[in-house]
Amino acid sequence: MLFAPVSTELSFAHGGNTLAGDLVRPPWPGPHPAVVFVEGSGPGGRDLGSWPTRLAAAGFASLAYDKPGSGASTGDWTRQTLADRARETMAAVRAVRHRDDIRPDAVALVGGSQGGWVAPLAAALDDTIAAVVTVSGPGVGVLAQEEHRLRHQLPAEGFTDADAEQAVALLRDQIRRIRAGDNPVRVHAAQARWRTAGWYPLLAGTTPESIAFLAGIADHDPTQALAALRCPLLAVFGADDVLVPVAESVRAITGILRDAGHGDHQIVVFPHADHGIRVPAGDGPATLSHGRYTAGVRAPGFDEMLVTWLQRRLDMA
Template identity: 75%
Template sequence: MTTELSFADDGTRLVGDYVRPPWPGPYPAVVFVEGSGPGGRDQGAWPTRLAAAGFASFAYDKPGSGASTGDWTGQTIADRATETTAAVRALRDREDVLPDGVALIGGSQGGWVAQLAASADDTVAAVVSVSGPGVDVLAQEEHRLRHQLPAEGFTEADVRQAVALLHDQVRRVRAGDDPARVHAEQARWHAAAWYPLLAGTTPRSIGFLAGIADYDPAPALGALRCPLLAIFGADDLLVPVRESVRVIADTLRAARHDIVVFPHADHNIRIYAGEGPARVRNGHYTPGVRAPGFDELVVTWLQRHCAAPGTRH
């Protein structure tokens, strides 16, 4: 059963879909934390899957997307975390939600955001991070370019130039340069076939990237007190999986956490019949199948950490 739900954060009105099981609550619940880009409330089959397992869920349009006001390109990771805790409060205020049973599911950039939000809000029951990097933003972006571009057939010279532009954008905006001027002065590269794969391809996206480039997830991981499930795909081209696993394991050595790496899976935890380079075309993943066991892992882990008596399995 789906109803529209809205909440406010720093003058912005965020709107999304609240989906609940078809039996009376109160229910444990999940807030979806979107990854990079404009994003929206569409989480595919996940809300229905969670409802069948006894969870309510809330997915909302990012600022400036769909029905939400504001502008996501003006946000930092900290801004997004504050927004996420406001979404958690909106669920905890509902009579049909267990106030101590609200978890976060963050994908990619949303993994950083979910961990930071939970580190600052001890009412968050648990966090599921899907392909959430354990390294800082700039390191992750450089890793992505060095692996995604060759997978799409670009040369080593292309990679070097793309990485150079990435660092030039961040360095200049950090130093106070106008993102519009940075973008204009890189105009000779705009027609390059690899240019659309940069994170910063417009003045707004260059400004956004520079604003979050320094974010390091280690302090938030160190402050995390709720259980964390960190999921990765072994063949992820966008995130340094081995380094991320090492950082998370070392940082949370004494805390409750689980780390799962699905073999042959990509950034979206999907598996493909073809070879690696065939998976990516023009910056987008070709269709694949969800890694076997992924859905069951997430649901059963959440049930273990958030489910209330009477939750239906």
């Protein structure tokens, strides 16, 4: 048989928006277990490279969709909270479950980066989610993660510790002023003199819209959602990730799940891997850009581990 995954555009409604994505499934008859991808920060879209094909070869259908205001989806992602994103994720799950070629009892979530906060929130809304995988999903709150990112990513990309501290000061000022009721346009204008700095684009808030979005999610703490989680969890990290406090996240997630009596979780850290669980390729120098290796390949064993873990939790082994 010539392996050719079947791709179908799937649209669903949530919050007055129409979200569009691609449902990719194996070429053989279903019903199939399914994965709904939960995107990270920024505009984001349905292009997840080889992952949908990799999952289809393993027997899974998967849905990746454009975030509001991106690609073919309507709306504006900068107006969302993480709770909004969780409810949107569950709308995507319902759209997938309603198909005859999908097993409604076997739908898992895979959340990357910021999606690692959103996926457990979504699973807390629906205890029939079969499993959750987080990839570089922080175990700490938003503000702690952003401060860590600036203090580690900027020096890793050639900026000084003083630059990093100035960036942290701007971050804190943005959030403080928005919380106090200031207009995001004024907050953005007040930081105009820093916009020519080489590190400025690495701030999460560089426009009035992104400043408002960041301030709106800054108080999020993943503790409650993780403590409420009842389905199996796989949390994956890269040891060389400069965007997320890996050791602190591992300790936090381990402690929260232990205290909650969660019985089926696995936390895996891949050595020498970045935020995208990629390792340097070849023998040349490893160069980081935006927290990722510019010439990297997925960490050996990552694909196989994720697929095998999902197969076992979704009764496919």
